[in-house]
Amino acid sequence: MTDLFADDAPMHPQPVSDSADAPLADRLRPEQLSQIVGQDHLVGSSGPIGRMVAAGRLTSMILWGPPGTGKTSIARLLAAAVQMRFVAISAVFSGVADLKKAFADAERAQAAGQRTLLFVDEIHRFNRAQQDGFLPFVERGTVTLVGATTENPSFALNAALLSRAQVLILKRLDDADLAHLATRAEQVTGRPLPLDQDARAALIASADGDGRFFLNQIETLYAADLDAPLDPAALGRFLQRRVAVYDKDRDGHYNLISALTKSLRGSDPQASLYYLARMLTAGEEPLFVLRRLVRFASEDIGLADPQALVQCLAARQAYDFLGSPEGELAIVQACLYCATAPKSNAAYMAQSHAWRSARQTGSLAPPAHILNAATRLMKEAGYGAGYAYDHDTADGFSGADYWPQEMEPQQFYRPVARGFERQVKERMDWWNRRRSTAEGA
Structure with a gap:
């Protein structure tokens, strides 16, 4: 890999490329924090990053947010804003030797009176021992650590490291943010997007809040040199549909099952069906969903409607018999039954109280x-x-x-x-x- 820690490594962020051959995302990369799109709650004058820059002093931080929301750009511009040496590594490609060299270079820079901002992309991919290796250098001020992660830091990072860093949450870009990026792309290229208004809205929706993905799709459209603007149907044929962002063992998994459970508990069959669809179309294991529905039938419905448990177990049996996609209709039926059933957690609370009493009373x-x-x-x-x-x-x-x-x-x-x-x-x-x-x- 490229040696990011050599003595001639960049002391400040590289300037934004003006070359027409550079990727569009690079050409639109912000040159100052005020140009960061969609994160005013962090980089604005009243936000934590804005306040730190105004004071001229940074604390270590973890930038947590979805892909394509500006984590790397924020770290790069932070270093420039407070005149710090900028070093970037990726946990995907780096190991212990890379970290040792980065820290050694930072110590030499510190001795020369220069502060180092160490940006670690995908920091959650470092194991626990590697994360512990940051602690003494962060505590001594050898580096100001800025880590970037798409995973929940509460689960992905050591508690010791979290106690020494402020967690800042980046938001997914909304439609207005993406529309702003589209306008900037048109200004930089001097070309309108080859889309009608409906197709433009469809392109924004397909980005799912990811600015980098959105700009890459725009670049693909420009590269095609289309003769006429596309409508939504033509756009759908031209661009491959983006797969939903969903990691079955990570945040997307737990967030959506939580949303499904709470929608069921709130007796909203429409929202329940939406989150069920989000999970199954993204590749979630149907048996996982069925297990959660069976549990819900006992925990949140109980004897208010004893048939709920029967419906969920029957759905499990039907899915085993039919498989996908036919068997998924039985899951839908169980989901809708649970959402529309009368609710009671009396059995769940009874278990909790009875178990506690049994532990307290011993062997009476x-x-x-x-x-x-x-x-x-x-x-x-x-x-x-x-x-x-x-x-x-x-x-x-x-x-x-x-x-x-x-x-x-x-x-x-x-x-x-x-x-x-x-x-x-x-x-x-x-x-x-x-x-x-x-x-x-």
Whole structure:
């Protein structure tokens, strides 16, 4: 790889290329922080980066955001704004030897009175031990670390490193930001985009907030030297459809399953179906979604609609039988059933309270009258004495006390007055009144 740490490495960011042969993204690369698109909450005068630049002093930071939102440009311009030496490495291509050389060069620069901004792209790809290697140099001020990551730093980075760096969140570019980039591209090239207004909007939507991808698509359009503007259908045929940004073991995975769960819990079948589609069309394992639906049926619906669990298990069986794509309709049916079912977390809360009580009370013995007298000795010891067989009573309910003598009766399960649980609640209330009457007699 190119030696980024040689003595003649650039002390300041390289100027933006003016060559007409340079990639469009390079030609439009901002030359000052105020030109960064879509991140005013960070680089504006009241933002954390804007304030640091105004003070002339940087702290180490982690730039967390989606691809193509300006992380590299911000780091490059930060160094120029505060007159720092700029060194960039990528965790994809660098190892321990590269880091050692970068730190050694930074120490020599520090001795000469020059500060170093070390930009580490994809910093989450360094393992835990490599991340720990940054700590002494950050603490001593040998380098000001600016790391860039698309992954949640809470999970991807060491706690020790996070405690020494400020996490700054970049936003995905919205339609107005991308439209601004399109206008700048037209100004720099002196050519209008070969698209009608509807196709222009479709191109913006296809970028999914990624400015770099958007500019690359524009460059592809310019390179084709089209004779007439394209409409949305023609644009779709011309450009390959972009695959949804979704890593099945990373943030996209957890964010979308969280969105699906909360939409189901909020009884919004339309939003639930949207997030289900987002996951399945992006390649999520259908069985993962089915597992979450089965859990949801017990945790968030429970006995308010006992058929929810049946529907989800049937969907799992149907998917096993049919496979994709036919079996995905059964997943849709289960999703819609859960979204439109009455909700209750009473069973979930009952489990939580009962488990906690069981841990706290240890090995309390059940009352003797409900113990089985399997031997004569046990019968002589009082096992089973006074047991009331509920089926022999007039109402099929004896009202006996089944709790350990050392423990007051508890109320773990509190059904709600919704769905089938309304009937369960009515029965339980009746039983509780009968018990109260029996105890007062």
